[in-house]
Amino acid sequence: MTALTLAGSPLWYASRAGGTLALVLLTATVVLGIASGGRAAPRSVGRFEIGLLHRNLSLLTLVFLVVHVITAVLDPFVHLGWAVTVLPFAASYRPLWLGLGTVALDLLLAVLVTSAARRRLGVRRWKAVHWLAYAAWPFALFHGAGTGTDTRLSPQLWLYAGCLAAVMASVWWRLAKAGPGRVVGRLVAALTATAVPLVLGAFLATGPLQPGWSQRAAATAMLLGGGR
Template sequence: MTTLALTGSPLWYASRVGGTLALILLTATVVLGIASGGRTEPRRIGRFEVGLLHRNLSLLTVVFLLVHVVTAVLDPFVRLSWTVSVIPFGASYRPLWLGLGTVALDLLLAVLVTSALRRRIGVRRWKAVHWLAYAAWPFALFHSAGTGTDTRLPLQLWFFAACLVAVVGAVWWRLAQAGPGRLAGRLVAAVTALAVPVLLAGFLAAGPLQPGWAQRAAVTTVLLGGGR
């Protein structure tokens, strides 16, 4: 039986909780965005209510993501600078995996800013940037798997599996409901829905689930030129 000793600082636990809640909310936001964007009309709730829920989930995602970032920077163990929270792959601690989280944050901030300027930039440009929210999800997922110290725990693995099932299931449901046309877009969505679980499973098997992952993850610091 695997046990987890409570040896971290309160800031470390706050960062982990904030990151986990942010990933849960981001997954729910992506699922709702995928499911509600098709041709099928919701039966028991109007599209306005769905849009409002989607917006509120998005805002909550950013709030908990900021909690995750701020507590991680303030935690003295990792010693991160504020710069690496917005500029990816510059940290001295696991720069690749932290960088993926920074990319996810930057993408979500771009969506948030353009949503506030929606009337000025136009709906077409806003929709183009809005697609970045979907791209942020796999970056956040791999960031959590690569950086988290509890990735090997069964509960954490089930959590990743639940996120994958939710998003991939929503994609396939959307594809099943889609009408004719936009074959290229549907093909890209289908390939992506298949690729992300395969890549994550392969990464977990070859990386975090293997002994000595923490040391090997730190080697990317040298490869990226981010530290000693």
């Protein structure tokens, strides 16, 4: 291997930086959407200002996500094709963990497309699809933790912990401010807010933080491909 390969190419750094910034911005978007919805909406700030900030954060997330995807495909080390950017689990390099990122991207693209056609869809249908943005966040988090070669570094772990804490805090804040009704929805949200940190912690402890994770992550290609 060349020294450049060992140290990481500029495209690798650009991909990791773009992906990390996209995760942080997506986290901020999700936190704002959860914490400012329903009865939890702050009275000192107008809904128009909150909606504008939410939209701008979403667009900025997509910008850095595009940078992350393009630089990852152009990086010659992993040999990714353009098809894997929209087809989950089709990559030969860490297919499961890259696939989670593709699922997150597809969900966000669905939100983007339906937002452009919001008037034709109607508010109720648009909101139903809009919830996919929240579902994209855990996929993106596990994608970063499972795929990232820098997951074991303390700054990256603290970043994941901060993103997780911010989203979980916003969920519990929203639940605390929620009024009566929608018991099933609140129960699902509470269970999710409890399960995600536990699952992520167990995954990190038994996966990326253990020696030999690169080989085990790559081995999922054989499992997903039927042993080929």
